[in-house]
Amino acid sequence: MSEPLIEVKNLKKYFPIRGGILQRTIGYVKAVDGVTFTINKGETLSLVGESGCGKSTVGRTIIRLYDKTDGEVFYKSIPIHNLKKNELRKLRPKMQLVFQDPFSSLNPRLRVGDAIGEALLDHGLISRNELRDKVIETMEICGLAPYHVDRYPHEFSGGQRQRIGIARALILDPEFIVLDEPVSSLDVSIQAQIINLLMDLQQQKGLTYLFISHDLSVVEHISTRVAVMYLGNIVEMASRDELFDHPLHPYTQALLSAVPIPDPDLKRERIILEGDIPSPANPPKGCKFHTRCPLAKDICREQVPEYKDVGGGHFVACHLV
Amino acid sequence: MERPTPTLDYRKKNKKRGGTSLWQDAFRRFIRNKYAILGLVILTFMVLFAFIGPYFSPHQDVPDVTKANQPPSNEHWLGTDNLGRDVLLRLMLAGRISLTIGIAATLILLLIGVTLGSISGYYGGWLDVIIMRIADIIYAMPGLPILIVMGAIMSDLKIPPAHRIYYVMFILGIISWVGVARLVRSQILSLKEQEFMLATEVLGLKDSKKIIKHLFPNVLPTVIVAGTLGVASSIISESTLSFLGLGVVPPTPSWGYMLSAANNMIDFAKRPWLWIPPGVAIMLTVVAINFIGDALRDAFDPRQKI
Numbered sequence: 001m002s003e004p005l006i007e008v009k010n011l012k013k014y015f016p017i018r019g020g021i022l023q024r025t026i027g028y029v030k031a032v033d034g035v036t037f038t039i040n041k042g043e044t045l046s047l048v049g050e051s052g053c054g055k056s057t058v059g060r061t062i063i064r065l066y067d068k069t070d071g072e073v074f075y076k077s078i079p080i081h082n083l084k085k086n087e088l089r090k091l092r093p094k095m096q097l098v099f100q101d102p103f104s105s106l107n108p109r110l111r112v113g114d115a116i117g118e119a120l121l122d123h124g125l126i127s128r129n130e131l132r133d134k135v136i137e138t139m140e141i142c143g144l145a146p147y148h149v150d151r152y153p154h155e156f157s158g159g160q161r162q163r164i165g166i167a168r169a170l171i172l173d174p175e176f177i178v179l180d181e182p183v184s185s186l187d188v189s190i191q192a193q194i195i196n197l198l199m200d201l202q203q204q205k206g207l208t209y210l211f212i213s214h215d216l217s218v219v220e221h222i223s224t225r226v227a228v229m230y231l232g233n234i235v236e237m238a239s240r241d242e243l244f245d246h247p248l249h250p251y252t253q254a255l256l257s258a259v260p261i262p263d264p265d266l267k268r269e270r271i272i273l274e275g276d277i278p279s280p281a282n283p284p285k286g287c288k289f290h291t292r293c294p295l296a297k298d299i300c301r302e303q304v305p306e307y308k309d310v311g312g313g314h315f316v317a318c319h320l321v
Numbered sequence: 322m323e324r325p326t327p328t329l330d331y332r333k334k335n336k337k338r339g340g341t342s343l344w345q346d347a348f349r350r351f352i353r354n355k356y357a358i359l360g361l362v363i364l365t366f367m368v369l370f371a372f373i374g375p376y377f378s379p380h381q382d383v384p385d386v387t388k389a390n391q392p393p394s395n396e397h398w399l400g401t402d403n404l405g406r407d408v409l410l411r412l413m414l415a416g417r418i419s420l421t422i423g424i425a426a427t428l429i430l431l432l433i434g435v436t437l438g439s440i441s442g443y444y445g446g447w448l449d450v451i452i453m454r455i456a457d458i459i460y461a462m463p464g465l466p467i468l469i470v471m472g473a474i475m476s477d478l479k480i481p482p483a484h485r486i487y488y489v490m491f492i493l494g495i496i497s498w499v500g501v502a503r504l505v506r507s508q509i510l511s512l513k514e515q516e517f518m519l520a521t522e523v524l525g526l527k528d529s530k531k532i533i534k535h536l537f538p539n540v541l542p543t544v545i546v547a548g549t550l551g552v553a554s555s556i557i558s559e560s561t562l563s564f565l566g567l568g569v570v571p572p573t574p575s576w577g578y579m580l581s582a583a584n585n586m587i588d589f590a591k592r593p594w595l596w597i598p599p600g601v602a603i604m605l606t607v608v609a610i611n612f613i614g615d616a617l618r619d620a621f622d623p624r625q626k627i
Binding site: 065108110205 | 325343362442516519520522523524525526527534535538539621623624
């Protein structure tokens with residue numbers, strides 16, 4: 001089970017900041033600043049972190065929606081960012097993305113059936129005659145009714161639209177799906193339905209997920225492994241149980257202490273972080289977390305901590321571990 | 322768990338919902354729109370009136386001062402003008418010019434505006450900068466002086482009056498594409514940020530399909546509205562041009578020219594048959610085209626019921 005499907009090596013993605021009359025580049029937003037990880041076939045790797053820490057950018061750069069700045073991404077040992085346009089197009093069906101916003105991710109003027117089926121037809125993976133059956137079959141798998149096929153997106157609720165988004169990705173028979181906060185815009189009962197659908201699909205089809213989220217309780221439910229991001233870097237990565245039971249990085253500890261527990265009598269210590277997340281255009285020197293870390297020492301302000309394996313596939317980047 | 326059997330077999334194309342294309346749906350919505358049909362009927366009538374009507378007129382479009390300024394009568398249903406020409410016949414002949422200019426100038430302005438606006442919005446970068454700065458320059462120049470200069474140039478080049486109408490179309494098209502180009506550009510810019518355009522990239526769709534199925538149908542309503550407004554304003558601008566002696570030249574009539582020819586107190590107060598008919602003709606045409614445009618815009622909106 002542990003053959004790597006996706007290998008990410010020191011991936012960087014900087015967005016230029018333009019300014020002045022001539023619109024020259026005057027700096028960079030270092031959205032992703034050197035992340036390395038692998039995703040094994042059939043597992044769910046979750047990427048968690050605050051808003052603006054670069055989670056979505058990682059997800060989008062992996063499938064080359066954005067061009068990388070540096071580093072490399074391999075899909076089954078194929079360097080994705082070196083592919084030509086037509087080679088990339090052929091590979092597209094294998095790597096799909098489910099968007100966060102189910103409202104803007106569907107074309108309002110395209111019938112749902114067409115939206116789901118068009119890519120299959122465009123890639124020549126099916127004949128026009130078989131298309132409709134295949135679309136309806138996929139819609140049923142995703143919990144949509146056959147009579148939905150001729151409707152337009154505005155006739156659906158948020159949860160149903162997200163199912164359409166999943167069906168659109170799934171019909172291409174992908175191996176790898178990036179789930180970019182797929183449930184964060186849905187209400188809680190619908191969240192559970194979608195998460196269960198995703199987990200069922202993973203079991204049936206052996207899918208591999210990169211699950212991007214900031215909701216740790218959902219992450220605990222769905223993940224095989226979890227990676228914690230802070231300001232463009234992965235600060236800690238471990239198997240789900242290891243990370244939730246023995247978090248080593250102070251940032252992970254703070255995040256976990258903020259997860260609400262539905263028990264009003266339970267008293268526990270919360271680690272409250274001071275200040276805001278620093279600007280990714282001008283990140284702090286040394287350990288990027290030192291400005292907010294309750295345990296920061298002198299070394300943290302000067303040296304970038306090494307991202308090291310502390311045993312059993314538990315990686316952490318902290319001087320104090 | 323068993324699903325209740327659907328009453329229709331959705332594996333076949335649902336006949337009740339029409340075909341699968343937006344165009345068929347749009348056509349269905351369009352022909353069910355009363356205003357659209359009314360607009361079509363009026364416009365068809367105006368076209369037949371202008372292009373076929375003159376053949377049924379017993380009169381000739383030649384001056385006959387002995388019959389000048391007669392009120393409507395059995396012989397001249399809409400009276401005669403100051404040179405004794407039949408107003409009804411001139412109204413029909415004028416319709417040919419005004420309708421042709423209105424529609425042709427609009428097609429030209431849409432062609433230029435949509436093309437440049439799309440390129441500007443879709444590709445961005447230095448192309449966008451160049452196109453938009455040209456648009457700014459044209460926008461900043463007052464229209465009337467340009468028209469006067471162009472009219473003077475045309476007179477100087479001794480362009481025959483019969484050909485002037487084509488130049489008028491071009492001039493109107495060239496000075497008014499700016500608004501459409503800006504509209505289309507901003508529409509495309511906002512569409513490009515929508516996640517469904519990003520999704521077409523993830524799905525690996527061909528560029529042609531991205532543009533035809535995703536970009537174009539969402540820009541269409543803007544273009545339709547701009548087009549309908551364009552027809553109306555072209556017909557009216559033509560009258561300005563004619564008034565300045567830059568558009569069609571007498572004796573060729575146009576609705577705008579007939580209106581402006583009646584701009585003195587005597588004609589206005591005592592001879593309403595000179596200016597009411599062309600005014601009504603312009604109004605009917607513009608209203609009809611606006612009805613059609615509105616109906617088209619609604620027809621391409623899937624939120625409207627069929």
